[in-house]
Amino acid sequence: MSRPNFVVILTDDQGSWTRSAPEVVTPAIDALAAAGTEFTSFYCASPVCSPARASILTGTPPSAHGVHDWLRGDNSGNDTRGVHYLAGLDTTPAVLAREGYACGHAGKWHLGDARTPAPGFSRWYAHRDGGGPYYGAPMIADGVEATEPGYVTDAISDHAVAMLTDLAAQEEPFYLEVTYTAPHSPWGPGQHPADLVSLYADTDFPSVPVTEPHPWMNTAHTELMAGFTDRHATLSGYCAALSGADRGVGRLLAALEASGRGGETYVIFHSDNGFACGHHGYWGKGNGTAPLNAWEPSVLVPFIIAGPGVAAGRVEPAPTSALALHATILDLAGVPDASSEPGDSPAIEPSFASHLDGRAGEPDPSVVVCDEYGGLRMIRRGGLKLIERLEGPDELYDLDADPGEEHNLIDASSHVGVRAELHDELVAWFAARCDPDRDGWHRPVTGWGQNHPVFAEVSDAERYASG
Numbered sequence: 001m002s003r004p005n006f007v008v009i010l011t012d013d014q015g016s017w018t019r020s021a022p023e024v025v026t027p028a029i030d031a032l033a034a035a036g037t038e039f040t041s042f043y044c045a046s047p048v049c050s051p052a053r054a055s056i057l058t059g060t061p062p063s064a065h066g067v068h069d070w071l072r073g074d075n076s077g078n079d080t081r082g083v084h085y086l087a088g089l090d091t092t093p094a095v096l097a098r099e100g101y102a103c104g105h106a107g108k109w110h111l112g113d114a115r116t117p118a119p120g121f122s123r124w125y126a127h128r129d130g131g132g133p134y135y136g137a138p139m140i141a142d143g144v145e146a147t148e149p150g151y152v153t154d155a156i157s158d159h160a161v162a163m164l165t166d167l168a169a170q171e172e173p174f175y176l177e178v179t180y181t182a183p184h185s186p187w188g189p190g191q192h193p194a195d196l197v198s199l200y201a202d203t204d205f206p207s208v209p210v211t212e213p214h215p216w217m218n219t220a221h222t223e224l225m226a227g228f229t230d231r232h233a234t235l236s237g238y239c240a241a242l243s244g245a246d247r248g249v250g251r252l253l254a255a256l257e258a259s260g261r262g263g264e265t266y267v268i269f270h271s272d273n274g275f276a277c278g279h280h281g282y283w284g285k286g287n288g289t290a291p292l293n294a295w296e297p298s299v300l301v302p303f304i305i306a307g308p309g310v311a312a313g314r315v316e317p318a319p320t321s322a323l324a325l326h327a328t329i330l331d332l333a334g335v336p337d338a339s340s341e342p343g344d345s346p347a348i349e350p351s352f353a354s355h356l357d358g359r360a361g362e363p364d365p366s367v368v369v370c371d372e373y374g375g376l377r378m379i380r381r382g383g384l385k386l387i388e389r390l391e392g393p394d395e396l397y398d399l400d401a402d403p404g405e406e407h408n409l410i411d412a413s414s415h416v417g418v419r420a421e422l423h424d425e426l427v428a429w430f431a432a433r434c435d436p437d438r439d440g441w442h443r444p445v446t447g448w449g450q451n452h453p454v455f456a457e458v459s460d461a462e463r464y465a466s467g
Contacts, residue, residue, distance in 0.1 A: 003101075003173040004308060004332060005265040007164065007252060010056075010177065011245050012049060012108060012131070012184040013285060014271035016040070016300040018242060021207045025199045025243045028250030029304070032269055036306025037314040037356060043369045043380070044273045044322050047286025047298035048447070049130070049184075050085075050110050051373070052272040052322065057091040057111075059326030059349060061372055063430060065089055066438035066454035068374055068445045070287075071110055072465060074138075075129040078451055084112040085453050092326050093120030096175050099335045102167055106160035107179035112453075114140050123166070125159040127152070131181050134191045134241070151193055153182050153241070157248030161255045168259035173333070178252060182245040183275075185223050187237025196240035196247075205235050214281030216289035218447075220467070227283035235277055266307030266332060270322070274298045280405065286373045287447025294378035294387050295405055299371050307332075311358030319369045319380055324349035370429050374445025379426040386422040390441060396422075 045055030054067040093103040097120035104123035110130030117124035128138040137152040160178040167174035227234045276297035285298045331351035371378040375390030383400035396410040409415045448465040
């Protein structure tokens, strides 16, 4: 086989629980899972969009690339012209482009100025800001900013299908990333087509827990609080948005099949971060609570990969980090990753390409998965999970016995030794991977957004929004 192609599809704020909820209508994503391998313990690098996306593209944690919170853009009053948060950092498309790949992007960027293509991309259609209303979205096409009159999910799909058709007609291998704003809010009346909302008219979502707000629920997020006061309408909007993205996935898969290059293409589907819709007593992700959280609904994301040599209809339960996707794609492409050469800092997590054929054996219980959000860090090894905060409180869970994280063992005498071991491992993991000039641990990251890159000459008080 010649060098493979890649179609990488990314949703926004999709909890992994949506993959097992029978009410959620996603036939195209289901078909992709049947054709490939689905990871059920796949962890994002940060439970909020921009840091997670930067980590997916670079293979490095937020304290190495310096994107610590969601980025406040033009819709927040910031002028993003010429501001590129990943300046100087290698990304997956930039590396692939140097190796002869043609790269395209359709959808949400949210890592700085989207008016011009990011390095590596020769085809570009991007949301100016990263989020907002589903109708009237500010989009950039061929360097021109225009208001999209239609449903933005369909517009992203339209451009993505056109790019895929064009890329597949060329001789060189291609990489296409399709990044939906769905199912991120807003979910209210008029935000989603009636035919999508009507899919959920007759269900009361029995698989989604009905809970009271957790004491840490950030009540200032009125749109999230609506999940408690108007549960059916809010869930219907969330799921309708996801079904809209699924409709686009179906179109992409059909276009790939029609191109004749499906047999040499890896299709990857995942989300930037997780999301709770009442699970564990909160709506939202890492910034849905105060203090910020790293509970399973926030950090677990769906992940599916199908393509040459990938076992079909297989479920992979081993904990896996989104930080490894960069190295995995380069590995599958046969492209050397200069950042992981011997002697370099172990910033890049190792590829999991060798685990895709289903012959890797039992999961390694010693595998470590870490997560961060400013002064919040998490480590999971085996079934044990430690969450530490710069200003507390800390948490320790045995996920095998307590998958819902209901029993905090942080002060349990029976777990003193385990807590100390995990703490030391957590500290060592970040020490080996962080850039001291970009480390987010001691910075005032609140969950209300980041205004400037870490290399901008402003104070941290200006850099991070406080509410």
